[in-house]
Amino acid sequence: EDPNYILLGGFGVGLGVIVFALSQWVEILLPFDPTRLQRDLDQNLYGQHIASDVVLKAVSPFLFSSQPTKNLVLSFHGTTGVGKNHVAKIIARNIYQKGEKSRHYITFTSGQHFPLKDQVDIYSENLKQQIGRHISNSPLTMFVFDEMDKMNPELAEAIKPFLNYVPYVNRVSYHRAIFIFLSNAGGNVIASTAVDFLSAGKSREEIKKNSKGMDAQIHQSIFSYESSGFWQLVDHFVPFLPLERKHIRQCVLAEMASLKISVHQHADLADKVVREMTFFPPEEKIFSVKGCKSVRLKLMPYVDDKI
Numbered sequence: 001e002d003p004n005y006i007l008l009g010g011f012g013v014g015l016g017v018i019v020f021a022l023s024q025w026v027e028i029l030l031p032f033d034p035t036r037l038q039r040d041l042d043q044n045l046y047g048q049h050i051a052s053d054v055v056l057k058a059v060s061p062f063l064f065s066s067q068p069t070k071n072l073v074l075s076f077h078g079t080t081g082v083g084k085n086h087v088a089k090i091i092a093r094n095i096y097q098k099g100e101k102s103r104h105y106i107t108f109t110s111g112q113h114f115p116l117k118d119q120v121d122i123y124s125e126n127l128k129q130q131i132g133r134h135i136s137n138s139p140l141t142m143f144v145f146d147e148m149d150k151m152n153p154e155l156a157e158a159i160k161p162f163l164n165y166v167p168y169v170n171r172v173s174y175h176r177a178i179f180i181f182l183s184n185a186g187g188n189v190i191a192s193t194a195v196d197f198l199s200a201g202k203s204r205e206e207i208k209k210n211s212k213g214m215d216a217q218i219h220q221s222i223f224s225y226e227s228s229g230f231w232q233l234v235d236h237f238v239p240f241l242p243l244e245r246k247h248i249r250q251c252v253l254a255e256m257a258s259l260k261i262s263v264h265q266h267a268d269l270a271d272k273v274v275r276e277m278t279f280f281p282p283e284e285k286i287f288s289v290k291g292c293k294s295v296r297l298k299l300m301p302y303v304d305d306k307i
């Protein structure tokens with residue numbers, strides 16, 4: 001063997017390893033395409049015409065702008081299992097090639113990450129450092145805070161400076177980050193507005209963001225929390241409506257496809273799962289109490305028998 005070839009081969013392998021490591025480290029940001037986001041929402045988000053509209057109109061100009069004047073702050077409201085986390089993930093997969101698995105998609109759940117009241121000072125300090133570090137690594141980071149209604153107000157205070165109009169810290173732009181807060185606060189207000197509409201014979205699509213003062217009532221339900229200054233920094237409050245039978249059915253079919261459960265072999269499964277769910281109000285039984293939340297779990301027993 002010619003030692004030159006061995007040297008060259010070794011060099012090639014080394015270079016390959018470095019390129020591979022770099023490609024794992026440097027994540028690809030997708031070029032933003034509003035049509036793709038719209039298509040994704042149209043096809044994969046069921047029964048949420050208001051949320052779909054607000055998200056598209058908020059996210060598109062923000063991602064198009066090369067120098068946004070402030071970061072994007074969204075607050076999603078609705079009862080359980082109606083698609084709040086789901087939409088955050090849809091946004092993520094339209095920004096990052098790795099979607100929700102991206103290193104730049106950061107989630108915190110109050111009950112899980114900040115459970116102890118007497119540790120709040122430590123949580124605050126850690127949280128500030130983490131947010132700063134993530135933004136320094138990649139200005140276009142998504143921070144998703146779940147269970148905001150359970151968050152200690154002191155933690156909200158720790159996040160507040162990042163939502164403000166601070167343009168640069170250490171020459172890194174703080175205006176490109178996206179903050180999404182999820183909560184069940186206002187969920188009952190939204191649900192009762194939906195019940196009123198459908199009971200009055202109106203269609204779901206007629207419900208607007210400010211129908212029956214829904215907007216104002218959502219504000220009321222959160223501004224009564226201590227950190228009202230924090231909520232003033234939110235750009236858009238996004239209501240998620242409770243889901244009806246047809247939406248649950250759509251969720252079941254989508255989950256069946258993702259779990260590779262044959263629709264042919266289990267023709268009645270979607271209807272069976274829908275029948276097993278609980279609906280409200282008790283008389284009319286229009287909306288699913290848990291949205292699409294337990295759908296995946298109910299399908300698990302069928303996972304093994306593939307097509």
Ligand SMILES: Nc1ncnc2c1ncn2[C@@H]1O[C@H](COP(=O)(O)OP(=O)(O)OP(=O)(O)O)[C@@H](O)[C@H]1O
Nearest residue numbers: 044045046079080081082083084085086251292293
């Ligand atoms: N409107 C919807 N359209 C499509 N799929 C949905 C919708 N709502 C819920 N799902 C499905 O149900 C699962 C659970 O929903 P998701 O986690 O988004 O609920 P959530 O509103 O965040 O609830 P929670 O308040 O309990 O956190 C999602 O992963 C998704 O598969």
